[in-house]
Amino acid sequence: MENKSVLNVSELSIAYESKRGDVRAVDNVSMSIRPHELVSAVGESGCGKTTLGLSLIGLLPRPPAKYLSGEINFKGMNLLSLAPDELRLYRGTEIAMIFQEPMTSLNPVFKIGDQIQEAIKLRSSRRKRSETEERDKSPLASRIEKSDRRKQIIDVLNLVRIPDPERMADRYPFELSGGMRQRVMIGMALAQKPSLLIADEPTTALDVTTQAQVLKLMRGLMEEVDTSILLITHDLAVASQIADRIAVMYAGQIVEEGDVLDLFSHPLHPYTRGLLACIPSGSKEGMRLKPIQGSAPDLRSIPAGCKFAPRCPHMTKKCEIAKPELIVKEGSHRVACYLHE
């Protein structure tokens, strides 16, 4: 089973050093992503999902971050055991990432086409370094290369359904809307056919209708480009619309994980249930929202028991003593809660 997955994270723990004590941002997280699968890591701010995403692509600044334990196995290779140079070969080629703010992800002084081209060049030169290939340096070859590259740029723009790609390639980022820019980012990320695309809140800054377009595009491209996606979001509704599997995170841990249909029809963990009950649907006359009591825990102190216990309506003595393990219930549905043992 493990050989088949694209990504296999095993007991990963990451902490940030700070003046007021270490912050345990990711706490013993294990998860896997299979080929052509869209997995969504869902949680509120501070749950560790962004740290997890950054760690997978090796973009965590260390210091202040430090890896305490665990492995990140990408297609069988433990990324944590690689030197920075070796890891860089993966970044952008095998594993790509897009971020929340399309406004700041693109360089404002270069045309769109040039930036896409730069991404393609960088990645193919990295690929070529790992496969030894001789390049034909004749002038004819470089002219062919140039028109080849232009075609590649247009291909990328077409891939992400940007209208009028010939004209768009010569535009600057400020001439494009947020939705367009995000599509360009997706195009740049997918241009080299990575096996894993990590998307960190890719549509949070976009309008509702634009968000729908971009999410639909991402889902559709998975088959076309032969990739898997890890979607990091705080929005359970968004995750429910395009994910195959969902991992619910709280205070650095995965508290529940499973097939999206399973999770929504039978949410097991009290936090998941609480989150679902928070989503307003229908009018106030119907049912009042039931917010989760209390507030998110301080990640500096690591309590002995379950981190959600202080806010849990089903808390028992047992919950305060020891942390519940993530156990399997029916198929691939996992939950970390004593209620279900």
Added chain:
Amino acid sequence: MSEGLRLLQVENLVVYFDVGGTFSVPLVTKRTTYVKAVDGVSMDVGVGETVAVVGESGCGKSTLARAVLGLVESKRGSIRIRGQDRAAFKHSKDRFRIIQMVFQDPDSSLDPTMKVKDTVSEPLVGLSSMNRTGREKKAVEVLNAVGLDDEFLDRLPRQLSGGQKQRVNIARAIVTEPSLVILDEPTSALDASVQAQILNLLLDLQEKYSLSYLIITHNISVAEYLSDRTYVMYAGKILEHGPTNAVINEPRHPYTIALIASAPVPDPKERNLLKVEIVGEVPSVINPPPGCRFHPRCPYAEQKCSNQEPILDPISPERFAACHFIGKTAKT
């Protein structure tokens, strides 16, 4: 319906912004460009009602809110409060006492150098003649009403969480006991669980203080949860309005249909998002499309739509939509 009953009555409001550049630029170029942020909007809010204005970025809803509040001057049109024209309020102070606003983004809505109690009592400084003791007492009262006890009085915003900041925001808005509170994206910057707490708080406060709400939001589910009636705004115009339940569950205008369909529903069995067929982008408000502003993106558009702008017609006793081909969108 007699005019006196409507707490707020906005008629054909037009708000244009001059974006021609600073002082010296127009002198040289002799040209002025306008952003037609609000271009002929009529709406109203009744006593005790909650009305939502729903739309995406650039549609003009925030500008509409600011014009109603009085922070922005309108070019044309009227704003009446309990039948009285705004201009009749000699001092803006009276108007600000009756209408207040909870501003978007709790982080930039609070002065980082001001303590909570000072922020909350500031409206009383400008709009009432209370002395310091009176103001502080009132501030404590509203802070308690929003769920913050006395330990928060002397805190600075940097010592508060997102939800707490938003509560302070709300406290400031109700300290003068206004009749109408405008809420500009009240929960957009908050986590899901905090959002739920704030939404419930708003409902409690509405009961306690007999408030009317005007909610500006892009979040359909928040609009549905809180409001009695909903206006749908696009590129400076109202395209559809009516009872919230009807507008959101049986949208008729093509834009509303696309908007509702795009809103993610937490139901993996109903993947409406993947079925949405919306094309194009939100239009420029400097040069909006001629005729119906939505026509370049509308699946039902015909020649007429680019020539003639549709007006808001009733499609049932309380529902209005601005579309030439509204018949095509009815669900059979």
Added chain:
Amino acid sequence: MIKIRNPRIQYIVELLTYNNETKLGFLLVAAIVAAAIVVALTGIGVLPYDPIEQDVGPPLAAPSLEHPFGTDILGRDVFSRILYATPNDIFVSFVVVGVSFLVGALLGATAGYRGGLLDEALMRYTDVIFAIPALVLAISIAVILGPGMTHMMYALLIIWWPPYARLARGEALRVSHQNYIEAARASGIGSFRILTRHVLPNILTPMVAYATIDIGSVVIIYAGLSYLGLSIRPPWPEWGAMVSAYQDYLVSAPWLPLFPAFVIGIVVVAFSILGDGLRDAVEAARIG
């Protein structure tokens, strides 16, 4: 972690203890300012020797236990002279920076918040001042006014405030677009009170970081002007003037020009370290 009741003082303490730079800078600056205040208040009494008394030691004596910085050609103790001159440079730089800060903050904040004619006028006027090399302007004014410490100060004051005005204007522009300004307007607060209560306090911190480094700049310029002889007040010592007076002894009695130069350098570096650290601290506070 020091916890203090008053959140504003807590904030200042946090800024000052942000990193090693701020801590070290603060200690050095505190020591220098303390020395200046002590000397200014107690005068000659606290010094080992009278700074203008001649022949307290053999002339041109090398540094020793009695005369840590040696003696000059008239047998005066260099250490006492340097110490005695401390309040001059410190006083001038604090006054110049302080007044420039105030004037610049008020003008810039009003221009940034109100915009319009005032803003345009300020921008063009400061453009003109920037176009002229500062030192040349200062020297010209100093020459016109005549020598002396107060005249130096006036000359510097005229050219020193524009950067503060620009900085304040930029910050005020940023602050003016924050929602809390609109909220204040909706609270019936008038423009004047918005400027003083909301805009000014929020533009201060970045300006203070800049001002701290700037004190070092004034020290250098003032030392330079007194080196050029524009601030002569013989026989009273002045750091820059001492460097100029002793520069001929660079080979024969190097301690004479080097110690005053070194002290000038230390003072500038101290303020620069503190200011630099504060700049980082303020940025971090803004993000975090």
